[in-house]
Amino acid sequence: MNDLWDSSDDISARREAEALIIDVDGFEGPLDLLLTLSRTQKVDLRRISVLQLAEQYLGFVEQARQLRIELAADYLVMAAWLAYLKSRLLLPPDPAEDGPSGEELAAHLAFQLERLQAMREAAARLMGRDQKGRDFFARGDPTPLAVSRKTVFDVSLLDLMRAYARLRTRDEFRPYAFDRTDIYPLEAALERLSRMVPGAADWTSLQAYLPEGWRGAPARKRSAVASTFAATLELAKQGQIELRQSDTFAPLHLRRRAGQ
Amino acid sequence: MSDPTRADDDTPLFPAPPMAEQERMVEAILFACADPLSAAQIAARLPHGCDVTEALGHLRSRYQGRGVNLVRVGDGYALRTAPDLGWLMQSERVETRKLSRAAIETLAIIAYHQPVTRAEIEEIRGVAVSRGTIDQLLELDWIRLGRRRMTPGRPVTFVVTPEFLDHFGLDSARDLPGLKELREAGLLDSRPAPGAIGPDEDDIDPEGANIAGQPELFED
Amino acid sequence: MSDPTRADDDTPLFPAPPMAEQERMVEAILFACADPLSAAQIAARLPHGCDVTEALGHLRSRYQGRGVNLVRVGDGYALRTAPDLGWLMQSERVETRKLSRAAIETLAIIAYHQPVTRAEIEEIRGVAVSRGTIDQLLELDWIRLGRRRMTPGRPVTFVVTPEFLDHFGLDSARDLPGLKELREAGLLDSRPAPGAIGPDEDDIDPEGANIAGQPELFED
Numbered sequence: 193m194n195d196l197w198d199s200s201d202d203i204s205a206r207r208e209a210e211a212l213i214i215d216v217d218g219f220e221g222p223l224d225l226l227l228t229l230s231r232t233q234k235v236d237l238r239r240i241s242v243l244q245l246a247e248q249y250l251g252f253v254e255q256a257r258q259l260r261i262e263l264a265a266d267y268l269v270m271a272a273w274l275a276y277l278k279s280r281l282l283l284p285p286d287p288a289e290d291g292p293s294g295e296e297l298a299a300h301l302a303f304q305l306e307r308l309q310a311m312r313e314a315a316a317r318l319m320g321r322d323q324k325g326r327d328f329f330a331r332g333d334p335t336p337l338a339v340s341r342k343t344v345f346d347v348s349l350l351d352l353m354r355a356y357a358r359l360r361t362r363d364e365f366r367p368y369a370f371d372r373t374d375i376y377p378l379e380a381a382l383e384r385l386s387r388m389v390p391g392a393a394d395w396t397s398l399q400a401y402l403p404e405g406w407r408g409a410p411a412r413k414r415s416a417v418a419s420t421f422a423a424t425l426e427l428a429k430q431g432q433i434e435l436r437q438s439d440t441f442a443p444l445h446l447r448r449r450a451g452q
Numbered sequence: 453m454s455d456p457t458r459a460d461d462d463t464p465l466f467p468a469p470p471m472a473e474q475e476r477m478v479e480a481i482l483f484a485c486a487d488p489l490s491a492a493q494i495a496a497r498l499p500h501g502c503d504v505t506e507a508l509g510h511l512r513s514r515y516q517g518r519g520v521n522l523v524r525v526g527d528g529y530a531l532r533t534a535p536d537l538g539w540l541m542q543s544e545r546v547e548t549r550k551l552s553r554a555a556i557e558t559l560a561i562i563a564y565h566q567p568v569t570r571a572e573i574e575e576i577r578g579v580a581v582s583r584g585t586i587d588q589l590l591e592l593d594w595i596r597l598g599r600r601r602m603t604p605g606r607p608v609t610f611v612v613t614p615e616f617l618d619h620f621g622l623d624s625a626r627d628l629p630g631l632k633e634l635r636e637a638g639l640l641d642s643r644p645a646p647g648a649i650g651p652d653e654d655d656i657d658p659e660g661a662n663i664a665g666q667p668e669l670f671e672d
Numbered sequence: 673m674s675d676p677t678r679a680d681d682d683t684p685l686f687p688a689p690p691m692a693e694q695e696r697m698v699e700a701i702l703f704a705c706a707d708p709l710s711a712a713q714i715a716a717r718l719p720h721g722c723d724v725t726e727a728l729g730h731l732r733s734r735y736q737g738r739g740v741n742l743v744r745v746g747d748g749y750a751l752r753t754a755p756d757l758g759w760l761m762q763s764e765r766v767e768t769r770k771l772s773r774a775a776i777e778t779l780a781i782i783a784y785h786q787p788v789t790r791a792e793i794e795e796i797r798g799v800a801v802s803r804g805t806i807d808q809l810l811e812l813d814w815i816r817l818g819r820r821r822m823t824p825g826r827p828v829t830f831v832v833t834p835e836f837l838d839h840f841g842l843d844s845a846r847d848l849p850g851l852k853e854l855r856e857a858g859l860l861d862s863r864p865a866p867g868a869i870g871p872d873e874d875d876i877d878p879e880g881a882n883i884a885g886q887p888e889l890f891e892d
Contacts, residue, residue: 313850324841335704
């Protein structure tokens with residue numbers, strides 16, 4: 193009975209080995225290949241014979257070479273490393289040589305294989321879990337969150353007061369002369385004086401020609417004097433009147449030009 | 453008489469699941485499905501022998517008064533958020549913008565001079581007031597129409613609203629500071645023109661009277 | 673101490689709605705949303721003073737054993753159909769692109785070893801990780817970039833996302849199947865090859881801390 197099972201195992205093992213060769217492209221690197229080879233030992237990965245595994249791997253590479261199967265470089269690097277490991281495991285340790293022992297290297301390889309195997313199982317368990325959209329489902333018709341836009345205007349009481357203040361004092365910035373009530377315009381003086389010239393046969397003080405209401409308050413009088421004086425200059429230039437002043441700052445006199 | 457909502461149970465291979473289980477199934481289907489399903493469509497998904505109508509009835513009462521309800525949509529059924537909770541699915545995105553200078557000035561004039569006509573606003577601003585500016589202020593609920601003026605053409609007037617007072621933290625429009633106070637607060641950088649007889653108080657006071665004698669401002 | 677799941681109720685303007693009403697509201701919000709929402713996100717939509725944690729607790733028991741369940745996903749909550757009823761939703765099934773063996777293994781390594789660098793993934797698998805594999809996982813939104821390692825070259829690390837947890841129905845990365853056993857067996861240790869200069873030793877946190885103390889996984 194046992195023999196029967198053993199022989200069938202042999203067959204499946206041989207088949208597996210053949211499959212390994214043919215499917216070499218299907219391996220995810222030398223570690224994956226090593227993991228697959230380690231299964232033929234049919235022991236827990238913790239009790240695996242790394243030496244045997246190294247031999248299996250080297251045998252595989254040799255077979256591949258005979259079948260003229262091109263192996264990727266990393267498979268060959270692994271083969272070289274395993275050959276070295278094998279020698280470290282078989283030969284008595286060289287006291288002169290530094291570095292890790294063969295056993296340490298072997299233990300690490302076993303750890304790597306076990307870890308890879310563990311990750312593979314974890315991946316399988318993960319994928320075996322209930323998955324969203326396959327085994328459980330989210331709401332099929334989610335209500336999108338309605339976003340309403342609200343505009344808030346950033347305006348403070350201060351802004352409001354400033355705006356009002358700006359408006360109410362805008363006139364104060366304007367240089368409009370006619371807003372000022374104490375100005376006697378040149379045009380008015382000229383017009384008034386022109387009207388009075390025909391009656392001015394004798395020398396008369398400029399003061400006499402100042403308009404009513406502009407002779408009292410100093411500001412008003414100043415303005416009236418200035419405008420009237422300017423008007424006399426203009427009329428003198430036109431040849432309508434003559435001007436006379438006896439001394440600097442003395443009163444100014446005017447009369448109609450003789451012959452006019 | 454065949455009932456399309458009932459899978460044919462003449463010769464059931466397996467007994468139908470218990471009603472509680474049928475209810476769970478209908479619940480899951482309606483939850484996951486994007487569209488309302490008719491009773492027949494639900495039945496088609498359930499094991500044979502299920503009574504969709506009964507399961508729907510149980511489900512409907514189970515969701516009665518909950519945040520989610522079982523509703524009939526056309527000849528289908530669907531789970532929907534309870535109508536009174538629709539506001540939870542709203543989010544407001546607040547955007548802060550500056551108010552245009554024209555709008556601020558117009559608003560200020562209305563606040564200080566209310567009730568004020570458009571023509572009066574234009575006279576104070578010295579430029580025309582665009583319809584858009586008034587509309588914007590109306591929309592913000594900061595101004596509203598006041599009484600018509602008893603003058604030729606009976607122009608409408610504008611007054612500020614309680615919302616305006618609320619926004620600007622005022623108890624009443626009377627609380628708005630006068631020009632004199634603005635000046636004292638350094639908000640006016642210009643000095644009064646030489647010779648000008650302090651127009652401030654004169655200007656402001658009548659407005660104060662306007663507001664005081666304007667009962668319509670806070671009506672309704 | 674502020675509890676982000678509780679709207680601040682120091683000086684509530686209005687009393688919080690009754691708990692039954694809060695539960696309805698949370699139910700409606702979770703029902704409307706396809707993605708998990710954190711307690712804080714839910715609280716943000718509720719009136720002030722609501723106790724989201726308590727409402728979620730009530731809701732969870734209410735949906736216990738129903739066709740739809742309240743599940744925890746990372747630090748979020750979501751309503752999902754009961755896993756045993758998946759077969760009813762054939763037509764809702766989303767066919768995901770079949771993942772390559774490399775992608776599945778890479779995903780598992782990231783989930784169990786996170787945060788993990790590409791070099792570490794390659795060390796575990798014994799083979800180079802193709803750009804396409806990482807891209808595919810990033811595109812599925814199952815992994816994302818974590819913090820850079822504070823080692824020469826400052827390599828980026830990869831961590832899994834809340835979407836990963838949601839997809840695989842995991843409460844948190846701590847609930848990955850077999851995590852405890854793997855850790856106890858030392859299979860999540862970063863064990864440098866003997867003789868190799870191990871720059872990794874210092875910078876890889878003890879793997880317990882990798883996951884439990886991975887704040888970036890659940891941040892924001």
